[in-house]
Amino acid sequence: MHFKKNFNKSFNILLLRILIIFVFILVSFFIIIPLLPLFLKSFSDNKNNFIGLENFINYIQNPSLTQSFINSLKVAITTTFFSVLIGFIYAYALTRTRLPLKKFFNTFSLFSLYIPPLAVAIGLIYIFGKQGLITQGFFGTIPGFDINLYGFNGIIIGEIFYCFPQALIILVSALNLSDQRLYEAAESLKASPLRKFLTITLPNIKYGLMNSFFICFILSFTDFGVPKVVGGNFNVLATDIYKQVVGQQNFAMGATISIYLLVPSILAFLIDKNFRKNEASLISGKSIPFKPRKNLIVDSIMFIFCSLILILVIGVFSSIVLASLIKIWPYDISLSLQNFRFSNVAGNGYEPYFNTVFMSIYTAIFGTIFVFFTAYLVEKFKPLKKIRMLIYFFSTLPIAIPGLVLGLSYILFFNKPSFSVPFLDFQIFNPFSLLYGTMGILVLANIIHFFTVCFISATTTLKQIDKEFEEVSESLKVPFYKTFLRITIPLSLPTILEIGSYYFVNSMITVSAIIFLYPAKIPVSSVSIVNMDDAGDTASAAAMSTLIVLTSLFVRLIYEFTSRNVSKKSSVWINPLET
Amino acid sequence: MKKLFSFVMGAAVIGTALAPSANAWWWGKKGSEKASITVYTALEDDQIPNYLKSFERDYPNIEVNIVRDSTGIVTAKLLAEAENPQADVVWGLAASSLLVANDRGLIQGYAPKGLSNVKPSFRDPAKKPSWVGIDSWISAFCVNKIEAQKNGLSIPKSWADLTKPEYKGHIVMSNPASSGTGYLSVASRLQNLPSEEDGWNYLDALHKNIAQYMHSGSKPCKAAGKGEYPIGVSFGYRAVKQVNMGQPIEAVFPKEGSGWDVEANALIKKDKIKPAAKTFLDWAISPEVSREYAKSFAITAVETDVPLPKGFPSNPEKQLAKNDLQWAAVNRERILAEWAKRYDGKSAPK
Numbered sequence A: 001m002h003f004k005k006n007f008n009k010s011f012n013i014l015l016l017r018i019l020i021i022f023v024f025i026l027v028s029f030f031i032i033i034p035l036l037p038l039f040l041k042s043f044s045d046n047k048n049n050f051i052g053l054e055n056f057i058n059y060i061q062n063p064s065l066t067q068s069f070i071n072s073l074k075v076a077i078t079t080t081f082f083s084v085l086i087g088f089i090y091a092y093a094l095t096r097t098r099l100p101l102k103k104f105f106n107t108f109s110l111f112s113l114y115i116p117p118l119a120v121a122i123g124l125i126y127i128f129g130k131q132g133l134i135t136q137g138f139f140g141t142i143p144g145f146d147i148n149l150y151g152f153n154g155i156i157i158g159e160i161f162y163c164f165p166q167a168l169i170i171l172v173s174a175l176n177l178s179d180q181r182l183y184e185a186a187e188s189l190k191a192s193p194l195r196k197f198l199t200i201t202l203p204n205i206k207y208g209l210m211n212s213f214f215i216c217f218i219l220s221f222t223d224f225g226v227p228k229v230v231g232g233n234f235n236v237l238a239t240d241i242y243k244q245v246v247g248q249q250n251f252a253m254g255a256t257i258s259i260y261l262l263v264p265s266i267l268a269f270l271i272d273k274n275f276r277k278n279e280a281s282l283i284s285g286k287s288i289p290f291k292p293r294k295n296l297i298v299d300s301i302m303f304i305f306c307s308l309i310l311i312l313v314i315g316v317f318s319s320i321v322l323a324s325l326i327k328i329w330p331y332d333i334s335l336s337l338q339n340f341r342f343s344n345v346a347g348n349g350y351e352p353y354f355n356t357v358f359m360s361i362y363t364a365i366f367g368t369i370f371v372f373f374t375a376y377l378v379e380k381f382k383p384l385k386k387i388r389m390l391i392y393f394f395s396t397l398p399i400a401i402p403g404l405v406l407g408l409s410y411i412l413f414f415n416k417p418s419f420s421v422p423f424l425d426f427q428i429f430n431p432f433s434l435l436y437g438t439m440g441i442l443v444l445a446n447i448i449h450f451f452t453v454c455f456i457s458a459t460t461t462l463k464q465i466d467k468e469f470e471e472v473s474e475s476l477k478v479p480f481y482k483t484f485l486r487i488t489i490p491l492s493l494p495t496i497l498e499i500g501s502y503y504f505v506n507s508m509i510t511v512s513a514i515i516f517l518y519p520a521k522i523p524v525s526s527v528s529i530v531n532m533d534d535a536g537d538t539a540s541a542a543a544m545s546t547l548i549v550l551t552s553l554f555v556r557l558i559y560e561f562t563s564r565n566v567s568k569k570s571s572v573w574i575n576p577l578e579t
Numbered sequence B: 001m002k003k004l005f006s007f008v009m010g011a012a013v014i015g016t017a018l019a020p021s022a023n024a025w026w027w028g029k030k031g032s033e034k035a036s037i038t039v040y041t042a043l044e045d046d047q048i049p050n051y052l053k054s055f056e057r058d059y060p061n062i063e064v065n066i067v068r069d070s071t072g073i074v075t076a077k078l079l080a081e082a083e084n085p086q087a088d089v090v091w092g093l094a095a096s097s098l099l100v101a102n103d104r105g106l107i108q109g110y111a112p113k114g115l116s117n118v119k120p121s122f123r124d125p126a127k128k129p130s131w132v133g134i135d136s137w138i139s140a141f142c143v144n145k146i147e148a149q150k151n152g153l154s155i156p157k158s159w160a161d162l163t164k165p166e167y168k169g170h171i172v173m174s175n176p177a178s179s180g181t182g183y184l185s186v187a188s189r190l191q192n193l194p195s196e197e198d199g200w201n202y203l204d205a206l207h208k209n210i211a212q213y214m215h216s217g218s219k220p221c222k223a224a225g226k227g228e229y230p231i232g233v234s235f236g237y238r239a240v241k242q243v244n245m246g247q248p249i250e251a252v253f254p255k256e257g258s259g260w261d262v263e264a265n266a267l268i269k270k271d272k273i274k275p276a277a278k279t280f281l282d283w284a285i286s287p288e289v290s291r292e293y294a295k296s297f298a299i300t301a302v303e304t305d306v307p308l309p310k311g312f313p314s315n316p317e318k319q320l321a322k323n324d325l326q327w328a329a330v331n332r333e334r335i336l337a338e339w340a341k342r343y344d345g346k347s348a349p350k
Helices: A002-041 A054-061 A063-096 A102-107 A117-128 A152-176 A180-188 A193-204 A206-222 A225-230 A237-247 A251-276 A296-325 A351-380 A385-396 A403-414 A431-435 A439-449 A451-464 A468-475 A480-509 A525-534 A538-569 B002-018 B022-026 B048-058 B071-080 B095-103 B145-150 B180-192 B196-209 B219-225 B236-244 B275-284 B287-296 B325-330 B332-343
Strands: A326-328 A332-335 A418-420 A427-429 B035-041 B062-068 B089-094 B132-144 B171-174 B210-214 B231-235 B249-252 B260-268
Touching: A002 A251, A002 A351, A002 A385, A002 A403, A002 A439, A002 A480, A054 A063, A054 A251, A063 A102, A063 A152, A063 A206, A063 A237, A063 A251, A063 A296, A063 B332, A102 A538, A117 A152, A117 A225, A117 A296, A117 A525, A117 A538, A152 A206, A152 A225, A152 A296, A152 A451, A152 A480, A180 A193, A193 A206, A206 A237, A206 A251, A206 A451, A225 A237, A237 A251, A237 A403, A237 B071, A251 A403, A251 B071, A296 A326, A296 A538, A351 A385, A351 A439, A351 A451, A351 A480, A351 A525, A351 A538, A385 A451, A403 A431, A403 A439, A403 B071, A431 A439, A439 A451, A439 A480, A451 A480, A468 A480, A480 A525, A480 A538, A525 A538, B035 B071, B035 B275, B048 B062, B048 B275, B048 B287, B062 B071, B062 B275, B071 B089, B071 B095, B089 B095, B089 B132, B089 B275, B095 B180, B095 B260, B095 B325, B132 B145, B132 B180, B132 B219, B132 B236, B132 B287, B171 B180, B171 B219, B180 B196, B180 B231, B180 B260, B180 B325, B180 B332, B196 B210, B196 B332, B210 B219, B219 B231, B219 B236, B219 B249, B231 B236, B236 B249, B260 B275, B260 B325, B325 B332
Parallel strands: B035 B062, B035 B089, B171 B210, B171 B231
Antiparallel strands: A326 A332, A418 A427, B089 B260, B132 B231, B132 B249, B132 B260
């Protein structure tokens, strides 16, 4: 008996160690190793001669390039401020108030994330551009108002569209897990609402809050889709990379700029590491879920706020739908459904659309399993601390890697038939090269490209679940995987589903990494949107975008339905929407 | 718990079942009976099916897989795949890009059948040319007639016109650092004024009027078509196409001559060069497909009897300004550095 107990325990730990190492290997091969050849390029010229730090020095000495760095910082700081603020209020309304029509607002909360970036730009141009509805005062019926879209303003609006849903995801998962007992205690001590907010709510979600700051900062610091189309002459680092890599085939300088882009990510990691020292979980086995009470003033303010946000987002979407129906904007405003027949324009009819849907389904399934399991191993166990820290660090990197750079790195790594061993005349077959030219590489690139937000969202949730569960299981000699399946997964189910739908919607719209990787036989719709727009078929591009948005919305509805059923049945306490 | 499992499994099963030929799809359709070649191209998406018709008719046993993207993306992809090239053939990519690829040793010289029909300035002069042109694309202005009238602007007729103060803030052009079309305009100006110094002086004056440098060759014309800005410095095919789409655009070919580049084909160097790749290159300069090119391009590498497409100047060859492709390629890095120093990274003029 005694022997058996020891055996079990050591088997448990052995299994854990193996799993941690396995995940470490996977993460290294998919994130770090593909980046190495590209980063080595930053120390060499385009003929592959080693030139040390010359590229870095050249970059810093060029005044127009350093201006881009400052511009990127400005964009990132402004975007972060507004995105987190909006994301927080919206998330708070969803989780902590009796917001009217909550289900509706919840369903549409990520709506701006469903719209392909190019379509957001089309929409913004139709509304705020020189001929835009608002700029021209709805065809001159009311006084027009020019916000000077092209440049800083346009970038900020576009980036907030893209970033606030990301902050929202993290903050919803942070605000979802809370303990009613704390609020009850505060109440009996006659604490004011402000005091409750400052002493319970904020400290409870500090990881979520901090993470959403980092995510928004890094995303807006590295994004190139928005600045490319509405940035005008306002240069940022990411458009510099585009100019170097795509405009001039200067991979070395592109790689150099990418390294500068990694700086905030590494800083974020270091700060986070310090924060983690004094962490404490908020949810113990005894917690009671928070039940918001009616408060007419708060509820109606929240209702107005959320409505305004949605009106703006839906306004942009409507102008895209309009764009897909109008013949020649703004000169011939007759309507037609012609543009939804993709056969006579660029692309191959509906084939790219279906390819994209399947790619997104695969990404959602495999990505969610991989990311959640990785976060679980990193967050919940004690063995192999250094390796777990490394996995954590690697997992935070992808967000700082522009899709363009990821795509190119993946070509360099996955298109390599074999590796040569240094100093020996010996070649090792690269098994990963089998993935190149298949759907697999697209799915993998998507999983990695969007890994960080999912990983952080999973960690935020896992952090809030008391380690007590694992400790109790251990002392009860229950193997960890049983605890994982019986407690951790059900408790985290809303987050897991959220990650799945996040992966899905992002894979539906992503362009930057995929544009380099998609095989000839697997055209995808986000790329064909770019190509259609390029060929002048703005209307068809808008039509395809509309289709993509509707698909994501449909998936979101399935998600709503599933998560409601699941949370009812697993009878756990998450999801205040039920109250 | 069981429910959860069945949910996850269900999702996985549905995912797999939804893909009818999931396996072939996942792994690519390898090992089909037909010979198949992969073709990288930057030709316009809507033209490709028309061009390919005669190939599909004459060579039903060769399957052509097209990867189409903008010039910059295709070139970057070619260079990144250098170690294990995926493309067999490049079709209709800027000669300036092919010069870069050739410089990195990615191209196998090949003299396609019918090479003698190709005008000498449209090919690499080598016996086995690394690139063989099919058509030429030339810079042009897209001027929105409605917006020009609204703003009281006359239609500019020449490069010199563009520097007039009346156009301040009304002109957009492609950024030469991110677009080949932008670069050919800049390179052409530098080669066609008495000295390069004069060229830069001209660009200084032009810069004062530019509202935006855009990151694509076609975008300035698109912006003009939507009335975002009255004048877009773009390229001929695009301008003519938008006119034909019914947009209020006038295609202006500048008096001093247009900058130009050649869209060309090349054979990719790899261990096993497929015979089908050479067949494709032979076909790609055949008179029949050249006639198709001539329907969209005023200037083709192989002379055809097709009447000039609507909207182009009557003697298109004369429209070409002096241009040394080799010079433009060799000096590219220097010119772009100078250009960026002078004009890039400044805040947008109002």
